[in-house]
Amino acid sequence: MSTHAKRERLLLADLLEAAGPDAATLCEGWRTQDLAAHVVVRERRPDAAAGTLVPALKDRLDRVQAEFAEKPYEELIQLIRTGPPRMSPFTIKQVDEGANIVEFYVHAEDVRRAQPDWSPRELDPVFADALWSRLEKGARLLGRKAPVGLVLRRPNGQTAVAHRGTPVVTVSGEPGELTMFVFGRQDVAKVEVDGEQDAIDRLHEAKQLGI
Numbered sequence: 001m002s003t004h005a006k007r008e009r010l011l012l013a014d015l016l017e018a019a020g021p022d023a024a025t026l027c028e029g030w031r032t033q034d035l036a037a038h039v040v041v042r043e044r045r046p047d048a049a050a051g052t053l054v055p056a057l058k059d060r061l062d063r064v065q066a067e068f069a070e071k072p073y074e075e076l077i078q079l080i081r082t083g084p085p086r087m088s089p090f091t092i093k094q095v096d097e098g099a100n101i102v103e104f105y106v107h108a109e110d111v112r113r114a115q116p117d118w119s120p121r122e123l124d125p126v127f128a129d130a131l132w133s134r135l136e137k138g139a140r141l142l143g144r145k146a147p148v149g150l151v152l153r154r155p156n157g158q159t160a161v162a163h164r165g166t167p168v169v170t171v172s173g174e175p176g177e178l179t180m181f182v183f184g185r186q187d188v189a190k191v192e193v194d195g196e197q198d199a200i201d202r203l204h205e206a207k208q209l210g211i
Helices: 004-019 032-044 046-052 055-069 073-082 093-112 125-142 175-182 197-205
Strands: 149-153 159-163 168-172 192-194
Touching (some): 004 032, 004 073, 004 093, 032 046, 032 055, 032 073, 032 093, 046 055, 093 125, 093 175, 125 159, 125 175, 149 175, 168 197, 192 197
Parallel strands (some): 149 168
Antiparallel strands (some): 149 159, 168 192
């Protein structure tokens, strides 16, 4: 049975292929070739991918990712489609779902929403619930550097506190849109924001949201 992560993986590969190697993305400084290289390195070079979280390894990550970005674009897309190597923990369904649902969803939207004619994507309820589940679990981590108190609320009334503090800003929207917001894509997230205007402005300008 297809998983959410597998579906989002294939969608991301299709979007990258359609966009070509030099299209814009929402990732600052990255074209689609760079984004494709990032996804491949994350799955196939854990020795380098650790630089995402470990500052001491950041130079190694940048070097390895630059090397992969020199590979043919079609090869990178095929590596994304075929998935991680056999011995990778990402081949385990539970690990893949836990680690890649949000990763592939956000990066697929990074490609889609960088285009001028993009429109919101309607997510099926099961997938929306899966995204919300990960938001609930990761809200404190994702919002830990928010400059104001931050509460996430979906249309059914469920809420998650991403950051404690005052003044409080409440961001309301579908789980997919909330995901984009807390991963630093505030400008393209289709959400409603309530709170003091100064606090809202500070939150929209924040560069620290996300991992």
